[in-house]
Amino acid sequence: MACMSKGDWYSPVQFWRSGPSPGSLYSFPGVLTAENTRFSQRSQAPITTGTSVLGIAFDGGVAIAADVLCSYGSLARFRDCPRVMHVNDNIILGAGGDYADYQYLKDVIEQKILEEECLNDGFSLKPKALHCWLTRVMYNRRSKLDPFWNSFIVGGLQDNEPFLGTVDKLGTAYVDHHIATGYGAYMALPLMREAVEKNPNMTQKEAQKLLIKCLQVLYYRDARSYPKFQIATLTKEGVTVEGPLTLDQNWEVAHMVRDGV
């Protein structure tokens, strides 16, 4: 809240104090510029990362799937990192990218839910609201040149309709019925689009099967993926987070690949 301590009836406070002055360039407070980062710097690269996250909305709910690997560069370092979280009975959230940033935001979101429970007023956070909040947080951090290096998929039931949205480290946000981040955007999204075109009203089982098929294709072709995964499903009955499950792998094709001449 703005402090009006300096003003009174006879000399009101200046209306446009410490704001941009017309005609000159305004330096936004809090932005990391060359001046204030001369002797210290925030690291701009993600360290421990998760790869693609896949999300699909079906008739009556949503499902989000991700593998359980956190890579340390090219090392498959942490092979048991859950990347999908159960926020509340209306919302599930999947995250890819820097794991430390995800853990921080996970704590913030959990605290938000706790405080809401304490209010005990019958209202609970809805997925669109979380998506909107997350978008603002991500965009503001990127505007300060200190991003949360993540791509999130938020899913849930908004007024009994399935909702699926995504936000990335730049603050780009959009809502769709099938979303994939990371390498999934190149490999899983074409498969999901094709399946949804053939079958617009999928059942829960079909949607889960599709996500697992996409994860399998990603395991074959993404060098930072892992055959163990988690899949979270949300319907009006509630939330189930199954995992870690293991993918089926078929390497019979190896017999047909001979050394290139």
Place this chain on the structure above:
Amino acid sequence: MASVLVPEFERPGFSFENCQRNAFLQSKGFPVPKAVKTGTTIVGIIYKDGVILGADTRATEDVLISDKNCAKIHYLAPNMYCCGAGTAADTSKTTQLIASQLELHRLNTGRVVPVVTANRMLSQMLFRASLVLGGVDNTGPHLYCIYPHGSSDNVPYATMGSGSLAAMAVFESTWKPNMNEEEGKQLVRDAIASGIFNDLGSGSNVDVCVIRKGSVDYLRPFDQANVKG
């Protein structure tokens, strides 16, 4: 270039002639030519009786479409065809050069040219193009992917170009060995369609080329996925 009929004796092994020149140019700031990947989806599969190759038909100049219906499946020999991704001039001229070399080879030896011959010639003539080479010879069907830097892979299914990830997703989920011709053509069409609809560098129609022992079907267009209006 020396032809097969008048061979020039070449020293065996890698020729290091240009290394000093390249190092000098790089030190003077001349950029090393990069393998530029231009918009395309090209695929190949091995099915029961032979090889099926597929390609989209969009040629782009940066962000503009310069040709809505170009042919990316090039003739090499009566039993071999090659799809090319990369600079259009490079892919078509390289394949024409190798096609003439293969014809001379065939006349010289009097036999059906094996596919490995074309693979070796194409990988040694490096011109920043990525190729999917398929053919049927006396030892059966063969499919190779040749990368811009000269390596090649002998594979049962291959995709190259900017739409290769979308097409490979279709293959990884649906390819199986010993498919019949109809299933094979449908799979190739689906993979190219995946590239066309999900990659901005690929578009227009699907061309398919089926190569069996003794006959070839060059189906252009196989599927007009994007008819105007």
